[in-house]
Amino acid sequence: MMCMNFFHRLKARSRKPQASSSSKSHDISPDTFSSVKDVKMETSNFSIQIFSRDELLKATDNFDSAKKLGDGSSGTVYFGKLYDGRAVAVKQMKENDPNRVEKFMNEIEVLSRLRHQNLVSLYGCTSRHSRELLLVFEYITNGSVADHLHGEHAKLQGMTWSTRMNIAIETASALAYLHASDIIHHDIKTSSVLLDKNFYVKLAGFALCRLFPSDVTHVSTVPRGTPGYIDPEYQQTKKLTCKSDVFSFGVVLMELVSSKPAVDITRPRHQINLSTMAMNMIQNHALNQLVDPCLGFESDLKVRRMISAVAELAFQCLQCEKEMRPSMLYVLEELKSIQRRDFEADGNS
Template sequence: MNEVEILTYLRHQNLVSLYGCTTHHCRELLLVYEYIPNGTVANHLHGERVKPRSLCWTTRMSIAIETTSALAYLHASDVIHRDVKTNIILLDNNFCVKVADFGLSCLFPNDITHVSTAPQRNPGYVHPQYHECYQLTDKSDVYSFGVVLVELILSKPAMDISRHRHEINLSTMAINKIQNHKLHELVDPCLGFDSDYEVRKMITKVAELAFQCLQNESDSRPFMENVLGVLKGIQSEDCAMKNAEVVDIHKDDVVLLTSESPMLSPSR
């Protein structure tokens, strides 16, 4: 019922659509959503759908931006998702994002400062302060999204007890590496961090943004709308660089052709 109440008035291209609900043939309430065929981001990063180079950095940037767009829309609509993780980010066949699973979501009116809740699941996505007071704000979603950004860079799950005890929590591992200027030790090798300068520059900037999102103090984290603006800026800067390279190539071609023209030869 919580999902129905929230999703009946939300419409966004990156939120999964709720078609309706029914109790037909069942005593429980069944929710009917649009079908998203390509699994979750978690499936493609470290699950059963992992394939070599299936998620290039450009695709991961688009996933990050579309997810942020959906979350920023939720926050502007006074809704906290409360369960942001790569398992709830669905992908269609074109790898476009549909954020799902609003069972833990709640309305967050402007006249209150936080929402008090029972202990959450998925500790790898919950900010450290939560376990002290069990209070959530929109900045709680920002922290969880910071973990998602780290997963997009590393292709590793948020929690893994098989890792070294200081690296079980992915956010802790990432913060330590970023602070010690060792990001290169973390990045998924298939992304071309060591071979592509532009990719390395973009990943570094996204890692810096993730670092800001993962701050212990909620006031030190940016708002989701600001996160969206930074990600779009990184993406547009990359597009501008690529366009500049194309223009430079065309200029070189023109210079080469005109310098060989008889009308511009030294003898004339």
């Protein structure tokens, strides 16, 4: 298989956003930057392996249902084995999705230019003119955080608080890196946080990502994402910012604390959304009713203090007004501080 210059070097747009000379906030509309693919990246020269559809059909045994790893909002993922023996995850983009080409390009252009130990690696793809749009990722062996909190893995063995804390820090690290690179993930959820055999995080799910240049205040876009994780202010104003990812990450933190799904229609009406339930319980000093009892919240003083500190941080992330939420860099540093803190020695923590 050949490696080729990825489709073409992105051309400069005839018009680029100019920094505002006034104090007014300004934004990017969908007509200006509908996605990452609209932005000129002068230093980017994508080199990515292009696979044929037949190769990937063979790798997945014609997309055998027995090899299906999961379904997502943008496509179905199958386990495969390449001709060179590499185990891979092949994403088959949904044919009936009118935005499938945009999502396909988003994942390629973000993952082919960014490198971070907690981002999933992209091996290649089919041509965008192929009969099917297929993406080839490294295979992450241990499923997602959602699997370990709510799925089959959870029934076998629950994750310790120490493991959950590491997952929170590594996910925050990946997000802080994206934000420093002017990228909004736009679909943070526990099913997008993959785990390898050693429980190291590999963040995936970049189909909805957006560029967020430093000289603008927000991106105007029709609200998309996963119910239970969507920033309420973004839903109302249609203005997407990095703080929208912060809100979603707050939901992830509370899932790690509680082992409860982000949305559960079997819960009482005011508790269907985990974000609402968590905010109410934290405000009412009832965190103990929310925490997964398997974590040792009642029996281990250090664990109780760490979980309480993480819940307090999640409370900040889940504020309805984005200005009240911290940055991902702050969240990352605070999580590291909580992990390092000697709660047993500090009686005031």
